[in-house]
Amino acid sequence: MDTVAREGPAEPPEGTGTEPANSAGGSGSSPEAEAAERRERRREQRGWYVYDWANSVFATSVLTVFLGPYLTQVTEAAAGPDGYVHPLGIPVRAGSFFPYAVSASVLLSVLVMPLAAAVADRTGRKKPLLGAAAYLGAAATTGMFFLDGDRYLLGGALLIVANVSFAVSSVLYNAFLPQIAGPEERDAVSSRGWAAGYAAGALVLVVDLGLFLGHDALGLTQGTAVRICLAGAGLWWGLFTVVPLLRLRERPVAGAAARDAAAPMRVTEGFRQLTTTLRELRRYPLTLLFLVAYLLYNDGVQTVITQASVFGSKALGLDQTTLIGAVLLVQVLAVAGALLLGRLADRYGARRTILGSLVAWTATVAAGYVLPHGEPVWFYALAAAIGLVLGGSQALSRSLFSRLVPAGKEAEYFALYEVSDRGTSWLGPLLFGAAYQLTGDYRHAIGSLVVFFVLGFVLLLRVPVERAAAAAGNPAGAAGTTGDGEDGPAPVRMSGSI
Structure with a gap:
């Protein structure tokens, strides 16, 4: 496979909305115009954070804590x-x-x-589509109030609609990141977004647990x-989705994308676009290498999160109150962890911090x-450690990937980011389940997940971020901070077809 970097302009194409934040207004702009642009960009960033604040409550209170046990209870009543x-x-x-309903929602998304x-x-x-997905998901989640008696089919349908909407809105939300933040500030902006989400999740979960x-x-x-x-x-x-919809700005498409926008859109267009994106990745082997590394270590992260309660209950003999308390502890410390790792990325670089x-x-x-x-105290210590690295590793992965995306194709590549994530999210649980089936011991099952983090580490170590960003046509220095440049081994030469 050809590993020669794609030649691209020294600056992103005009009108894509991906111009570096430190070039607002251009070289000919007055100081007043540049100051006004900086204020507007900060306003957009604050609005962008609020969507993490808005939708993270669904992931925490609905998917992680309450819906699974309650929908299972409703289903048992109907059985x-x-x-x-x-x-x-x-x-x-x-x-x-x-779990079948969750799997169906993942497949549909x-x-x-x-x-x-x-x-x-x-x-x-992006903004109208973000609003449509967010409000469809919010409406389906609100409709769960009517999930009682033996209405398990209603619960399954609402779960599928809400989770698909959550996934679609996340793609569109993430695609705004390269447009509202220059490369040098993207780690911090992404980390603040994750921190806002975990803060909201913790706040609402405290209220929910009190109720x-x-x-x-x-x-009641x-x-x-x-x-x-x-x-x-x-x-x-x-309620809180209103804020990003008011503050985020649309960027007009330019060139070929603008001409394509006038053509009719067919349902199959999205899947052809996904196939095209996969083929195009052959031109950006370092972006692909990062994506594979992310899929491995993130699958380990997601499996630890989803299986921690089972491990705590079955292997450690902990009660439900202890497990819910551990979830809350993770949420609280993930706020500090996301901000802390964001600061470390400013100093050492996103790749080294990850x-x-x-x-x-x-x-x-x-x-x-x-x-x-x-011994609950040791489980709480484990939850604290998870919380401190959870938000930061996710936030910095998002911002690092945004630097390796060709300009004007943010939503397309973040869709691949989310599709790949969800499409491989069965690997970790499969290994966890297989390890338990072979050994009958949940300790061996949790220990088997180390392989995801080790392999992810090895592959990420081989991604020189400055070179990968340049290969994607981003400006020199787009990789941002110290430590993420050309240090580390030479890139892997990849061959074969996607």
Whole structure:
């Protein structure tokens, strides 16, 4: 495969909205115009942070804490004496309905995200699409208030709509990052966004837990309290989405993209665009190498998050209150962790900071293998370590990837980022489940996840960020901070076809 860097202009094409933040107004602009542009950019960035604040509550309160157990309870109420329900005539064990619904939502989002990204890049109208996805998801989440009795099919349908909308809106939201922040500030901006999301998740989860634990004193049933928490997450999502929709600006498309925007858009266009993007990645082997590294270590991250409660319950014998408290601790410390790693990236570079976080992840997972049974304090210590590296590793991965994306194709490449993430999210749980099946020990299962962090570390070590950014046609210095330049091994020469 050809590894020669694509030749590109010294500056991004005019009108793409990806001009470096430090060049606002251009060389001929007056100081007053440059100051006004900086103020407007800061205003956009603050509005952009608010969408993380808005939608992260869905991920925390709905997906992580309340919906799984409650929807399973509703499904069990609808099940026959044999413990099965029959959606679309298919026999499904009641306890499997929630994970199957999550899997269906992931599969559907993989199909929908490329179409939304193609429309966004061709028309330059990311904001209306973001608003449509956000409010559809918020409405579906709010509708979970009516999930009671044996309405498990309603719960599954609302979960699928909400989770697909969440995924699509995340693609469009991430695609704004290269437009509102220059390369030198992208790590900090991305980290602040993640921190805002974790702060909102922690704040709402505290309120939700107060309502859940005190439902008797408030004259509510436990089910009613859960439904209020679910609906409240939807209302929160919808309310705060107003802010980014008011503050973010559209950037007009230019050149070929503008001509394409006038052509009719077919449903298959998104999938053709995804195929084209995959083929185009052969021209950017270093961007592809980073993406593969990210998929590996992020799969490890996601598996630790989703399986930590099972590990704590089955391997360590901890009760539900302890597990929920650990989730809350992760949310609180992830705020500080995202900001801390953002500052470290300013000093040492995003790549080196992510590499350091992967070392910490490896040590944390290894420590989980030897945690004593029935000792909540050690599980809380593990949760604290996870919280400190969780937000930062995710935020810096997002900002680093944004530097390796060709100008004008932000939504297209971030759709690939999300599609690839969701498309491989079964690898970690598969290894976790296989390790448990072979050994019968959850400690071996959690320990097996070390392989994702080690492989991700090795591949990321081989990505020289300055060279990768230049190969994608971004300006010299677009990789940003000290430590992410040409240091490290030479790039891997990749061959074969995508």
